[in-house]
Amino acid sequence: MKNEVNRAQWAKTKYALGIDLGGTGTKFGLVNDEGKVLRWNSIPTQQYPEIDEYCDVLCDGMRRLVADEGLTMADIVGIGCGAPNANFYSGCIEQAPNLPWKGIVPFAKLISERMGVKCTITNDANAAAQGEMIYGSARGMKNFIVITLGTGVGSGIVIDGKLLYGHDGFAGELGHCKIDHSGNGRLCGCGQKGCIEAYASATGVARTAKEIVTSTTQPTLLRQVADIDHITSKDVFDAAEKGDLVAKEIFDYTGRLLGEKLADFVHFSSPEAIILFGGLTKSGHWIMDPIREALDANLMPIWKGKIPVSISVLKDSDAAILGASSLAW
């Protein structure tokens, strides 16, 4: 009996579960206190229109990871989750445009009840920023911004070494700053028109590509993509690599829009660095060069050339899980 108590106490600082809840898929992993993802798995988020069923499947999956590692739930100190529109203060996912569950979902409570340990949630980009600060490019930094460029555009803002939550827990919705105020901008998942998310996400790049292919006659390799409705930013990257000028223009356009907005963010919080994360960063210099150029072109003289923009050095599959799990420690 005594041994069991000791083992539980010792294990208390040893393992956590991390959940990276995305619009398309949910990845979850078992992490040790050295920041190693020991085991992970995933489920397709969109396949569960009922939140209860989703939670059941997710929790079954997490319990399996724990069991497969030869552990019990008593070894797990907590669960951290990064999710779109997750509120750190309330533990709820609130009106997330890219998730199947509408309204206010008391996600932390639903998971805590099923698993018997505390679940803490935050914005997915906040989780990524936390991951960068503890394990990634932002180690040692106290002021930086992480922008996630995936299905959407998310942001995690660190100020004086702490995640910025703001008055209500929702600070850092930079993807919903508008680049087009005309009222004719692209419809965003949030219900607004003209948000940067509708242009500078991986999805936004695909939309730009589709617009050009369907509404112009410009010659481009992108016309060879079999199903134009499912063109991806990867297709645009492949075309750019083959010297396609339209593909290059798409990245120039996207990077310029993003760089212009990043300049605004620098004027706000004066970060030491900006770190980009997510699918679109795989386009490398095609997207990074125009971003950096537009950033510098739009900064006040005191910051010109001084704000590095880099791509996360964390392994994609690990970073979000690690960042989420770090909420649990």
Next chain:
Amino acid sequence: MKNEVNRAQWAKTKYALGIDLGGTGTKFGLVNDEGKVLRWNSIPTQQYPEIDEYCDVLCDGMRRLVADEGLTMADIVGIGCGAPNANFYSGCIEQAPNLPWKGIVPFAKLISERMGVKCTITNDANAAAQGEMIYGSARGMKNFIVITLGTGVGSGIVIDGKLLYGHDGFAGELGHCKIDHSGNGRLCGCGQKGCIEAYASATGVARTAKEIVTSTTQPTLLRQVADIDHITSKDVFDAAEKGDLVAKEIFDYTGRLLGEKLADFVHFSSPEAIILFGGLTKSGHWIMDPIREALDANLMPIWKGKIPVSISVLKDSDAAILGASSLAW
């Protein structure tokens, strides 16, 4: 002797000097620890192209306030100064576009040496935010943004009850976020083109008015202003009050631009409120209505209708001095 020591110790929490260093004039005042400006005076900033002469005149003026109140410098706990482009960390005013002194001016040191007490400086808008937090509309708030609308557009951002300084002390340069990225926007004092400051400051409103009067034939009372080169936002206000449609359009245009940018700022830091301060706010509902409308029209659903924008309740002549002096306590 003992009495004198006691008196000095007691006085240590009793008086401070506050300097509001602006592009046009510099106001300075003697403040007690109840937040009352006991005496104040001002000098014309632009009249002193040499920083040493400026400091001499300013310090003479401050010493006179102290003497006139029957005090000595031993009664003064410190000096706080709000100035454009002032760096809290370094104590320097760095490359301020609207001031006569170029390059890097070690202002805090110059004043401390002359006065024999510590001088602390910060961005003028940060000083205003500090004043709002201690004496004004933001009492009890931990997350809010103050925007100053005067010669320029400044910003003081409070996060978790503390002024935001960022990595290098320059955070909160919101006036230099661009509203026009075309390269053909209005030239701003910072050297960039298209900054919000060039449109939504009191000066920006005057520029818009002048542009309309000189480049269109629209009938407007503004044409009666004797010297169009010196038209002011007050002239535009007076015209609006008399029912002038062009004047109303100018405020609608200015307020819309400002409201759109304020929405970006809310997406960044999720403040409890936004407080406006400075000359342009005297235009009252003419400017406030379009600001509030554009703000709400550009916010994500979670914030719509929830972010109050108000005008500072502090007396203009006092607020900046009070805010600056509060750095000294």
